[in-house]
Amino acid sequence: MHSVTRKLAKWYQVHQRDLPWRETKDPYKIWLSEIILQQTRVEQGMPYYYKFVAQYPSIIHLAKAPIDEVLKLWQGLGYYSRARNMHEAAKELLEKCKGKFPKDYKSIRSLKGVGDYTAAAISSLAFGLPHAVVDGNVYRVLSRLYNIDTPINSSQGKYQFAQLAEELLDRKNPGDHNQAMMELGAICCKPANPNCEQCPIAENCLALGKGTVNDLPLKTKSKPVRNRYLNYLFLVKDDSFCLLQRGVDDIWKGLYDLPVIEHEKLLEVDELLDEIFLKDIKGRQSLLYNGSSDYLHKLTHRNLHARFHIFFYKRLVSLNKFGIFETTFKNMESYAIPRLLDKFLNEQYKPSKKTK
Secondary structure (H helix, E strand, O other), rough: OHHHHHHHHHHHHOOOOOOOHHHHOHHHHHHHHHHHHHEEEEEEEEHHHHHHHHOOOHHHHHHHHOOHHHHHHOOOOOOOOHHHHHHHHHHOOOOOOOHOOOOOOHHHHHHOOHHHHHHHHHHHHHOOOOOOOOOHHHHHHHOOOOOOOOOOHHHHHHHHHHHHHHHOOOOOOOOHHHHHEEEEEOOOOOOOOOOOHHHHHHHHHHHHHHHHHHHHOOOOOOOOOOOEEEEEEEEEEEEEEEEEOOOOOOOOOOOHHHOEEEEOOOOOHHHHHOOOOHHHOOOEEEEEEEEEEEEEEEOEEEEEEEEEEEEEEEOOOOOOOOOOEEHHHHHHHHHHHHHHHHHHHHHHHOOOOOOO
């Protein structure tokens, strides 16, 4: 066994965090935890893990659940394609495998939304199969341990680090080894201000010896951030307001949202009144409530600039041709909505503030 692997195993036995998905070999629960944690910190993801396990204790329960219900439970985690893919995979497993989770790497890897990392994590943690995981934490540990300046998001880098991870893998105990590598990155080998004094493999770390720890890992420049400008229409009458369901090509596919006019800028109310959504109701008695509220919502490759225009109407007209429908604030809890809308409703809009 490699000396680094041996030191890491001893360290992990003492310093591992008490996390619920480490107390089970159930591949469904491990799968769930890995999907939740793909783009989410442990502290934020843990309550969602508990909620999902409680509501959907098995693949069969998840597969039979309506997608609207699944998305509502996921609300607040973002990157909703994770939930949609997991739901699709569960339905496929129910249909083809009677709800049983596959036990080999290739079959696990073929599930919708499961990549190399997730397949390696599930197969090693649930079934003890010798597949090394390489996530952000592992990239960071390996790049510093071997003082490698190959960009981790390049084809060469991905291959190089995958090979190194396999060389270090404890093939007799791959699950704990993979957990240890990720845990080291989370506890000691952090992106900023790493705790090298407490690191069990500090004496093996070439970057520490050369003073390059804070320079690694390297990444090639990412895509430029795209700005999008969203002009939301909050059409309200008494205790009712208008919603629509986002379409298939949207980042919030399947979620419910306010009608929105995307433009090259944030619009003023006079500019909005000439847009297609409002032509049918222009001229009816209305009141712009509190002007408008602006938000900046940052995603991986997009900055969403949003302005909420709130209109009160004595009578809402049908906008079904745009897929817009009326609902009540009382029913709001039954709809999965984007975090941006949820933030606006919680921070700035009170249903009690309406026209008399």
